[in-house]
Amino acid sequence: MKYRFVKKRPEISTEEINSLRDFDSVLKGSRRILDFAYKGKLLWTLTIPVAIVVYTLVVNQTPVQEPQDHELNQPAQEEVPATPLQEQEADEEPKKPEAKPEIQPTESVAKKAEPQKPIVEKLEQPLEQPTEDNETSEELIKEDIYLKAEPKMGFKDFYAFIDNELTYPELARKDSIQGHVKVLFSIDKAGAVSGVTVLESLGDLFDNEAIRVIKRIPEWNPATFNGEPVPSRMSLKLTFKFSK
């Protein structure tokens, strides 16, 4: 979740809020949901009997072929290892004796399972979907807003600079240590870096290298509130990877 920091809560008077009241739209909205739910129920009550009839017809038709299929399929099932799909289907419907040897019932099981998938996805998606907020400058250039400090060269060049500058300590090479050092530092109103400390250490060799690089980073644009520079702190992870 991305946050947009403002100094104070947006202010609004009770009168203004009351002028936004619209109970009719609440009644309409609720009616819309109930109508939709009713139609949905109606659709289900009509669809389910039809589905049951179709299913029983399909199941009743298949026993004509069953003895042959049964005999033909049985040895094959014992000898040939089941494909992952078959295994899955067998897991899903282990107790249906008719379903096992026949192809058709398993197909109908697969068909039944298919529409369930999107529902699960729909339920899970809103919870897990990452918020890819677009940094619309329009939204950020607003009054009463906090803007984080950023390197004068811009973050893209800044990360390239770190990549270029950060060197794996030669003395640690024999131990093949990999990981990150998390550093914290202050950026004053003028954009100068100070007070570099290590929050997550990877050992002195790496910590010192991380501190050295952070201290070498040229000027910063300080954080601002309504365009006014304010002191801020920033934490950064510097990753050390063992190569060669």
Place this chain on the structure above:
Amino acid sequence: MDSQLANKVELDEQLIIEQSKKDPKRFGAIYEKYHEPIFRFVYSRVGQLEASKDITSSVFYKALAHIRKYRDQGLSFSSWLYRIAVNECYDFFRAQKKYRTVALEDYMHADLLEELQLEEDEKEIWMNSLPSLLESLDSKDLELIELRFFESKSFKDVGFILGITENNAKTRTYRVLGRIRKEVRNFS
């Protein structure tokens, strides 16, 4: 006397809810009572007037549409509205790819500072580090703090609103506060 009055108000509210199940227009009294607090709650998170108006409206019409499912669990009806409001806000952030507004001044609230047990010199550090500290919190942890300290909700309410148990709300809040305290001390 006060508690008798409070009980009467609760009973009246229950009565209106029961009546609303049969006659949705009766819900108007609930709407009048909670429209402003729910609107303010949404507006403080969304920060846009028009969107807040729509979200608040959807909170009430969803509550009304599902009012038959509402069961009195010893919590005020408003907790149910806040629960819907939180979900509606986060649906909005996801669907519209919007930022969640955070008012930094709120985080200088005396109750929160007391709970964080910060020394005087640490308070300034806390203020300067707020954005980077808060950015490291996930939305549920941020809501825990805001509901508890800025909306003054009980842990029972907080838990219900966020869909976790009361105990979990309590434990998680103190764990988050502990983590923040530790980070502020690291900063100093």
